[in-house]
Amino acid sequence: xxxxxxxxxxxxxxxxxxxxxxxxxxxxxxxxxxxxxxxxxxxxxxxxxxxxxxxxxxxxxxxxxxxxxxxxxxxxxxxxxxxxxxxxxxxxxxxxxxxxxxxxxxxxxxxxxxxxxxxxxxxxxxxxxxxxxxxxxxxxxxxxxxxxxxxxxxxxxxxxxxxxxxxxxxxxxxxxxxxxxxxxxxxxxxxxxxxxxxxxxxxxxxxxxxxxxxxxxxxxxxxxxxxxxxxxxxxxxxxxxxxxxxxxxxxxxxxxxxxxxxxxxxxxxxxxxxxxxxxxxxxxxxxx
Amino acid sequence: xxxxxxxxxxxxxxxxxxxxxxxxxxxxxxxxxxxxxxxxxxxxxxxxxxxxxxxxxxxxxxxxxxxxxxxxxxxxxxxxxxxxxxxxxxxxxxxxxxxxxxxxxxxxxxxxxxxxxxxxxxxxxxxxxxxxxxxxxxxxxxxxxxxxxxxxxxxxxxxxxxxxxxxxxxxxxxxxxxxxxxxxxxxxxxxxxxxxxxxxxxxxxxxxxxxxxxxxxxxxxxxxxxxxxxxxxxxxxxxxxxxxxxxxxxxxxxxxxxxxxxxxxxxxxxxxxxxxxxxxxxxxxxxx
Numbered sequence: 001x002x003x004x005x006x007x008x009x010x011x012x013x014x015x016x017x018x019x020x021x022x023x024x025x026x027x028x029x030x031x032x033x034x035x036x037x038x039x040x041x042x043x044x045x046x047x048x049x050x051x052x053x054x055x056x057x058x059x060x061x062x063x064x065x066x067x068x069x070x071x072x073x074x075x076x077x078x079x080x081x082x083x084x085x086x087x088x089x090x091x092x093x094x095x096x097x098x099x100x101x102x103x104x105x106x107x108x109x110x111x112x113x114x115x116x117x118x119x120x121x122x123x124x125x126x127x128x129x130x131x132x133x134x135x136x137x138x139x140x141x142x143x144x145x146x147x148x149x150x151x152x153x154x155x156x157x158x159x160x161x162x163x164x165x166x167x168x169x170x171x172x173x174x175x176x177x178x179x180x181x182x183x184x185x186x187x188x189x190x191x192x193x194x195x196x197x198x199x200x201x202x203x204x205x206x207x208x209x210x211x212x213x214x215x216x217x218x219x220x221x222x223x224x225x226x227x228x229x230x231x232x233x234x235x236x237x238x239x240x241x242x243x244x245x246x247x248x249x250x251x252x253x254x255x256x257x258x259x260x261x262x263x264x265x266x267x268x269x270x271x272x273x274x275x276x277x278x279x280x281x282x283x284x285x286x287x288x
Numbered sequence: 289x290x291x292x293x294x295x296x297x298x299x300x301x302x303x304x305x306x307x308x309x310x311x312x313x314x315x316x317x318x319x320x321x322x323x324x325x326x327x328x329x330x331x332x333x334x335x336x337x338x339x340x341x342x343x344x345x346x347x348x349x350x351x352x353x354x355x356x357x358x359x360x361x362x363x364x365x366x367x368x369x370x371x372x373x374x375x376x377x378x379x380x381x382x383x384x385x386x387x388x389x390x391x392x393x394x395x396x397x398x399x400x401x402x403x404x405x406x407x408x409x410x411x412x413x414x415x416x417x418x419x420x421x422x423x424x425x426x427x428x429x430x431x432x433x434x435x436x437x438x439x440x441x442x443x444x445x446x447x448x449x450x451x452x453x454x455x456x457x458x459x460x461x462x463x464x465x466x467x468x469x470x471x472x473x474x475x476x477x478x479x480x481x482x483x484x485x486x487x488x489x490x491x492x493x494x495x496x497x498x499x500x501x502x503x504x505x506x507x508x509x510x511x512x513x514x515x516x517x518x519x520x521x522x523x524x525x526x527x528x529x530x531x532x533x534x535x536x537x538x539x540x541x542x543x544x545x546x547x548x549x550x551x552x553x554x555x556x557x558x559x560x561x562x563x564x565x566x567x568x569x570x571x572x573x574x575x576x
Contacts, residue, residue: 122500142497172497182498185489190502193481195561196538198568200531201473208571209430209460210470212410214478216568217505223565226558230551237546243488244543248536250484255532258525263518270514273483277414277511280486280504283496 004064016069017133022166031059039130060085072096099176184239292352304357305421310454319347348373360384387464472527
């Protein structure tokens with residue numbers, strides 16, 4: 001297996017930009033494609049990319065790996081338009097937060113002789129745009145690969161090597177359906193909760209003087225990209241509805257226990273949540 | 289107004305211990321009272337307290353300020369038992385997360401010539417015990433004073449001076465009813481949410497490989513002291529039920545929008561939450 005050397009990043013937003021910075025630091029030849037000149041200029045100036053352009057024809061012809069860091073809905077159209085410029089043996093990937101919805105469409109438009117591998121880096125920031133790109137957010141982060149019928153072991157090995165090289169932590173291979181089901185719980189539900197928590201504030205109250213770290217932590221991701229996240233939510237509808245319902249049931253248990261002055265049930269729920277949270281930390285430490 | 293010099297902390301847990309460390313660093317004479325010898329020994333060893341004891345008689349007779357960092361339910365009994373040792377002019381305080389429930393009972397048992405001021409430091413850690421005490425958690429934290437009919441301006445001034453001196457940020461004076469209403473939203477609701485989020489995990493799923501910072505942030509406080517928090521929840525029942533209900537209504541808006549593929553409503557909710565979260569950060573920065 002030859003070493004992949006030339007990488008093109010399509011979309012120099014916060015995620016694509018963070019990849020570009022990390023890859024360049026590791027000595028890869030990184031090309032950047034972006035609609036706006038502003039992000040290209042910034043990325044060139046800080047050395048995150050070697051060359052930049054508004055369209056990818058020239059870069060695709062040279063690249064060993066292409067990472068399309070666009071919104072999920074845009075990937076198929078992009079491949080339809082520019083897929084023919086991808087060179088033989090190229091590995092193409094994404095960074096999208098949902099998978100099942102796009103697997104067949106994307107595989108259908110991929111040119112012969114190259115392969116698409118569905119990837120989800122579990123790293124990001126609540127801010128948008130290249131100016132907030134930062135390779136530190138990738139360090140130690142979980143990396144998910146959603147394997148499909150067409151995914152080869154070689155593609156998994158190449159992508160794993162690349163992302164381990166730039167600092168990702170655990171690389172976990174799963175399938176698209178499992179990915180979407182678990183991500184509805186671990187990523188989309190927390191965003192739905194954060195939004196609902198801050199939106200349930202009484203307009204008249206001066207909340208800011210009354211908050212501690214817990215409220216800050218739970219609302220950080222209420223600062224949310226409405227275009228991207230409405231797409232992610234609606235593109236994973238059944239899973240997300242199901243996970244919101246499970247959460248509502250658990251919250252009802254807490255609420256009912258309070259209403260009935262049922263201290264024992266409350267304590268039992270708290271002991272359970274504490275054990276689970278400690279288990280999560282232990283799992284994390286074991287990995288390190 | 290003379291400078292308060294001698295401070296007794298009753299209860300060297302994570303909050304009381306953090307106070308003791310911060311006060312000693314600032315040159316106050318700090319005495320510690322604790323049931324277990326282990327915490328007293330640790331506090332003595334690291335210089336957080338000058339002297340320690342299992343009961344407060346001797347320390348109370350000397351102290352300008354007493355901070356009772358026990359569970360809310362224990363304060364009245366403690367004052368009944370040891371109030372008679374408090375010296376004239378002493379200011380006595382608490383660190384409890386709820387207020388209305390205790391105001392009358394506490395004021396009723398306070399000895400003449402000393403005053404109780406109801407305080408709530410918005411700082412803490414999910415861990416318990418002196419070994420996790422850390423004065424850094426107090427730095428810049430919000431500090432709430434719940435004023436009652438008997439609270440004097442002098443007491444507010446003395447307590448404000450003390451807590452500003454050890455690094456707290458904004459000191460906000462409110463009344464007990466407002467305190468409990470807003471705290472139900474900014475502190476207790478986030479804990480109810482964190483517990484319910486982690487408890488709604490599918491037992492079979494290997495969640496740990498699929499999480500990013502958002503899930504970690506939203507579940508940190510699911511590691512919760514079940515004795516303390518069942519007391520706080522049940523002691524602020526009506527407010528907490530009401531705030532859970534408002535949150536449930538907001539989450540229903542999100543859920544219904546997903547069910548109906550209503551992208552515009554989702555975006556509107558996300559824009560609102562984003563604006564509110566940015567507003568919160570701005571407020572915080574203005575204070576600094």
